[in-house]
Amino acid sequence: MLLSGASFFAAAQETSLLVVGIMQDGGRPQLGCLKSCCKDTRQREFVSSIALIDSANQVYHLLDATPDIASQFQLINQSLSATYKFGSIFLTHAHVGHYTGLQFLGRESMNASNVPVYAMPRMGRFLTDNGPWSQLVRLNNIQLKALHTDQPIQLGNFQITPVLVPHRDEFSETVGFKVKGPRKSFLFIPDIDKWEKWDRLLANEIEKVDYAFIDGTFFADGEVNRPMREIPHPFISETITLLSSLPRSIRERVYFTHFNHTNPLLNSNHPDRIMLEKAGYHFATTGTRLLL
Ligand SMILES: [Zn+2]
Numbered sequence: 705m706l707l708s709g710a711s712f713f714a715a716a717q718e719t720s721l722l723v724v725g726i727m728q729d730g731g732r733p734q735l736g737c738l739k740s741c742c743k744d745t746r747q748r749e750f751v752s753s754i755a756l757i758d759s760a761n762q763v764y765h766l767l768d769a770t771p772d773i774a775s776q777f778q779l780i781n782q783s784l785s786a787t788y789k790f791g792s793i794f795l796t797h798a799h800v801g802h803y804t805g806l807q808f809l810g811r812e813s814m815n816a817s818n819v820p821v822y823a824m825p826r827m828g829r830f831l832t833d834n835g836p837w838s839q840l841v842r843l844n845n846i847q848l849k850a851l852h853t854d855q856p857i858q859l860g861n862f863q864i865t866p867v868l869v870p871h872r873d874e875f876s877e878t879v880g881f882k883v884k885g886p887r888k889s890f891l892f893i894p895d896i897d898k899w900e901k902w903d904r905l906l907a908n909e910i911e912k913v914d915y916a917f918i919d920g921t922f923f924a925d926g927e928v929n930r931p932m933r934e935i936p937h938p939f940i941s942e943t944i945t946l947l948s949s950l951p952r953s954i955r956e957r958v959y960f961t962h963f964n965h966t967n968p969l970l971n972s973n974h975p976d977r978i979m980l981e982k983a984g985y986h987f988a989t990t991g992t993r994l995l996l
């Protein structure tokens with residue numbers, strides 16, 4: 705198909721990222737929680753994921769396959785002006801919020817055919833060697849593709865690069881992704897233990913991109929009723945201290961995501977959230993679309 709100058713421009717204009725979920729692996733409502741955060745099922749939020757919308761090629765890709773993938777599929781299609789092809793999936797790691805959506809590509813559900821699933825070596829072996837994931841590989845519902853840290857994959861309008869991060873790696877490595885579009889780029893790191901354990905400086909990495917979707921699981925210590933060192937994440941309170949000396953124009957690139965149901969800042973009227981937003985920080989919201 706040959707596009708005229710104007711329509712080509714319009715199509716390219718739409719190449720973007722779409723936020724399709726913002727929660728930590730357990731989602732909202734979270735099983736077992738009877739508190740106000742989870743009581744009202746109308747306040748349901750999907751597990752963190754980002755769709756990459758390639759308008760020139762009419763295809764979209766997913767960063768992570770969450771347990772909410774079926775609803776996210778609807779959300780993506782409702783936000784597009786035409787029918788796009790379901791493209792590839794890029795996995796960060798083998799914790800339940802990030803890959804178990806793959807189950808719906810199998811026989812019991814979509815019965816997909818050869819959906820490319822990009823995974824790091826250990827993650828790929830985990831899927832190949834363990835049921836029920838091994839069946840997706842055997843029946844060619846998915847086609848595993850190898851990722852290597854810092855090696856970019858070119859996919860239509862996007863260049864996608866996995867970046868290794870320290871995390872509780874029980875079953876796989878953990879990566880974040882750096883994604884470059886025709887105009888803009890972003891970083892996606894939903895899970896990391898602590899920024900100090902990373903071999904890179906968060907501030908430097910934020911300076912290199914236009915948007916940074918980063919781990920905002922917990923606001924502060926003491927938020928959940930178990931030892932928080934067993935589930936390490938950078939508290940938002942620590943991250944903002946780390947970034948406090950950055951100019952506002954750089955801080956504005958930050959979008960916190962992957963919120964635990966207990967995170968008080970999920971409430972958009974919380975005074976601390978309002979204060980942080982005034983300081984330039986963003987809180988990822990499902991449905992937000994940013995040009996790439
Ligand atoms: Zn997670």
Ligand SMILES: [Zn+2]
Pocket residue numbers: 733734737738739740741742743965966
């Ligand atoms: Zn809850």
